[in-house]
Amino acid sequence: MSEEFAPSNAYRGPITVCVMLATLMQSLDTTIANVALPHMQGSLGADQDQINWVLTSYIVAAAIATPLTGFLTGRFGLKRLFLASVAGFTIASMLCGMAQTVAQIVVFRVLQGLFGAALVPLSQTVLLNINPPEKQGPAMAAWGMSVMAAPVLGPVLGGWLTEDYTWRYVFYINLPVGILAFVGMSVFFPRPGRRSEAKLDWLGFTTLSIAIGALQILLDRGQELDWFSSPEIVIETLISGSAFYLFLVHTFTASEPFVRPRLFRDRNLSAGTLFVAIVGLTFYASLALQPPYLQELMNYPVITAGYVMGPRGLGTMAAMVVVGRMIGRVNTRVLLGIGLALSAWAFYAMTGWTPAVSQEEVVYVGVIQGLGLGFLFTPLSAVTLSTLRPSERPEGAGFYNLSRNVGSSIGISIVGALLARTTQENHADIVQHVTAVNRLLDQPIIGHFWSPTTAAGRAALDAMITNQAQIIAYMDDYKFLMIATLAVIPLLAVFKGGTGAPSGERAPVMD
Numbered sequence: 001m002s003e004e005f006a007p008s009n010a011y012r013g014p015i016t017v018c019v020m021l022a023t024l025m026q027s028l029d030t031t032i033a034n035v036a037l038p039h040m041q042g043s044l045g046a047d048q049d050q051i052n053w054v055l056t057s058y059i060v061a062a063a064i065a066t067p068l069t070g071f072l073t074g075r076f077g078l079k080r081l082f083l084a085s086v087a088g089f090t091i092a093s094m095l096c097g098m099a100q101t102v103a104q105i106v107v108f109r110v111l112q113g114l115f116g117a118a119l120v121p122l123s124q125t126v127l128l129n130i131n132p133p134e135k136q137g138p139a140m141a142a143w144g145m146s147v148m149a150a151p152v153l154g155p156v157l158g159g160w161l162t163e164d165y166t167w168r169y170v171f172y173i174n175l176p177v178g179i180l181a182f183v184g185m186s187v188f189f190p191r192p193g194r195r196s197e198a199k200l201d202w203l204g205f206t207t208l209s210i211a212i213g214a215l216q217i218l219l220d221r222g223q224e225l226d227w228f229s230s231p232e233i234v235i236e237t238l239i240s241g242s243a244f245y246l247f248l249v250h251t252f253t254a255s256e257p258f259v260r261p262r263l264f265r266d267r268n269l270s271a272g273t274l275f276v277a278i279v280g281l282t283f284y285a286s287l288a289l290q291p292p293y294l295q296e297l298m299n300y301p302v303i304t305a306g307y308v309m310g311p312r313g314l315g316t317m318a319a320m321v322v323v324g325r326m327i328g329r330v331n332t333r334v335l336l337g338i339g340l341a342l343s344a345w346a347f348y349a350m351t352g353w354t355p356a357v358s359q360e361e362v363v364y365v366g367v368i369q370g371l372g373l374g375f376l377f378t379p380l381s382a383v384t385l386s387t388l389r390p391s392e393r394p395e396g397a398g399f400y401n402l403s404r405n406v407g408s409s410i411g412i413s414i415v416g417a418l419l420a421r422t423t424q425e426n427h428a429d430i431v432q433h434v435t436a437v438n439r440l441l442d443q444p445i446i447g448h449f450w451s452p453t454t455a456a457g458r459a460a461l462d463a464m465i466t467n468q469a470q471i472i473a474y475m476d477d478y479k480f481l482m483i484a485t486l487a488v489i490p491l492l493a494v495f496k497g498g499t500g501a502p503s504g505e506r507a508p509v510m511d
Contacts, residue, residue, distance in 0.1 A: 011188040012130050018184040019123040020143055022086055024153075025177045026119040029058065029093070029112060032154040035291045035306050036167040043167065046102045052220060052416055055288060056409050057106045060216045061113025063405035064209045067258065069118045070395030071200050073125075078394075079189045082122055083182060088115030090178030097171035117405075121397030124381060129390050141324025144378045145317050153313070155291075159306025204258025207247035212406060214240035219413035223420045259399070263388075269396050271494040272384025273403040275336075278488045279376055280404040281411030282343065282481045286350075286369070288412045289419070293474055294362075297467065298355045308359050312366035319374020327379055333492045335379040340485055342372030347482035351475045383495055415477045422476050426469035434465065 033040070033054060041051040072081050092111035099105035123143060131139040161169040218236035225233055251257045264270045287309075294305040323335055346369035349361075381400075388396045 011190075014184060014188040015126065015130060016139070016142065018181055018188060019126050020145075021177055021181040021184065022082070022119045023123045023143065025086075025174050025181065026089065026116040028154055028157075028177075029116070029171075029174070032158040032170045032173070033167075034287055035155050035158040035295075035302050035309070036162040036170050037291065038295055039162050039167045039302065040105075044099075044102045044105065050102050052412070053102070053106045054109055056216060056220055056412055058109040058113040059284075059405050059409040059412070060213060061110040062117040063113075063402055063409060064212055065114045065117035066121065066402040066405060067208065067398050068200075068205065069121045069398035071258075072118065073122070073394045075200075078122060078126070079185065081118055082185055082189065085115050085118045085122070086178055086182045086185065089119070090174055090182070093171045093174035093178070097168040117401075118398075121394060121401050124385060124397045125393045128385060128393055133386075138324045138327075140382050141320045141327070141378045144320045144324075144374075144381065153310075155306035155309035157306070159301075159303040163301065163303040199256070201250075201254065201256060201258035204247060204250050204254065207243045207250065208258065211240050211243035211247060214243065216409055216413065219410060219417070222413075223417040260395070263392060263396060263399075266387055266396075268384050268387045268495055269400070271491050272380060273400050275488055275491050276380060276384070276400060277403040277407030278484055279373075279380070280407035281414075282347070282485050283373055284408035285411035285415040286347070286478075286481055289415055289474065289477060293353075297470060297474075298357075308362045309366060311363045312370040315367035315370025316374040316377070317370075319371045320378050323375055323378050327382055332379045332383045333495060335375050336383075336492055336495075337489070339372045339375030339377075339379075340489055342368055342375065344372075344482050344485045346372060347478050347485060350478040351482065353474070353478075354471055415480070418477050418480060419470075419473050422473040423466070423469045426472045427465055430465050430469060434461065 037051055037054065040046070040054060044051075069081075076084075089112055092108055092115055095108040096105055096112060099108055124140070127139045127143050157173060158170045161167070161173065214236045218233050218240065221236075222230075222233055227233055228237075251259050251261060264273075290309060291305055294300040294308065295302060300308070319339075326335060346365050349365045349368075353361075384400055385393055385396055
């Protein structure tokens with residue numbers, strides 16, 4: 001594939017636009033559906049746990065399919081795989097828009113995830129291969145802007161389409177983008193190279209898929225079934241743990257395993273895959289938390305929620321423009337440290353939010369969080385993948401994005417479970433202080449609305465207590481995300497500089 005996409009390629013510009021369109025389409029679907037979830041829940045007659053599968057099913061399917069990128073690229077060629085992924089993703093998006101039940105939309109979201117899994121690692125691989133080492137940083141920054149355009153366009157587009165039309169258009173919007181990307185790739189991508197005769201390690205792939213799938217199911221259903229008091233959760237834990245154990249044993253004993261352990265001798269790849277898992281956990285979990293907070297606790301219309309969330313992406317894009325120029329001039333550890341500091345501060349600010357927080361503060365903190373992500377995303381991609389040989393990049397990029405997807409999925413499930421559990425605990429704590437003999441209830445205004453002696457008063461009192469319990473639970477969730485962000489700091493010491501490759505096959509990424 002390195003011969004097929006060389007730095008001298010005459011169509012470098014059009015190819016870059018094509019892969020950015022494909023990446024934008026794929027990344028848009030991780031955020032655009034968030035603000036529409038309450039409307040989808042009502043339209044499809046789903047409860048909170050069921051509607052969360054609209055998010056997590058997509059991420060899990062992408063996580064399972066992402067490691068196949070290297071094998072499929074070698075087997076079918078990069079161009080064929082890219083075209084098939086774009087076409088399948090676009091068709092699956094249309095099917096999501098036409099879904100009539102929760103089960104249907106979850107199945108179609110799985111298809112979206114399966115077809116879209118290869119788009120991001122293939123895009124990263126193409127851009128690294130068509131650009132010489134000195135241009136890889138700016139190229140990754142430009143590509144990263146298409147990825148991070150999703151936090152800008154996703155909430156705004158999702159809110160506008162849901163408010164003025166219907167939530168189904170958050171999926172139909174992929175049709176024109178998919179058509180443009182498909183046509184551009186058909187015209188400008190080089191002819192497919194020779195296909196490899198490599199065989200897929202089905203045992204390794206199957207055990208890894210079962211481990212990831214069972215883990216996600218137990219995380220999603222754990223809160224509903226009271227975790228390990230449920231036989232189902234115990235069984236899913238045993239399945240996930242056993243499958244992962246078999247995967248590890250097979251990986252280190254097979255002659256041609258699905259995952260080549262020697263690939264992770266590269267310190268940057270090993271540290272980067274763990275690093276990006278935490279970044280995915282914190283960022284996507286916070287994206288899942290904010291729409292219900294704005295719409296349910298602060299009573300924002302869906303389109304207003306989209307507008308106040310959108311500037312976060314503007315901060316990310318601005319940071320990427322700056323970071324793209326700094327890569328190669330400033331130590332990558334410094335850039336990543338700045339990103340972690342900004343992200344942690346944003347979560348710290350969110351721990352003090354109440355429904356009385358102003359729109360200006362929501363926007364301001366969101367922009368800071370976006371700036372932090374911009375300082376993390378581009379240098380992290382560059383430092384993780386640029387030290388790999390071109391022939392290793394599809395596989396390395398696949399597992400890098402697998403780690404991001406798994407982290408994102410686990411993060412969404414964890415904060416959802418924490419939110420439900422801590423809301424219940426906080427409700428029980430508050431109720432202990434609200435009794436019929438509480439003197440505050442003797443005040444005429446309070447007693448009129450929240451009297452514990454009438455059915456209407458008790459209902460209103462319970463709603464108020466639940467609201468307060470949720471506010472505290474959100475604070476706890478943001479505190480957890482802040483701690484998780486700070487916990488990544490020691491990994492900065494692991495990244496190394498230098499090329500370490502013969503004949504300039506590897507690009508220097510750190511000073």
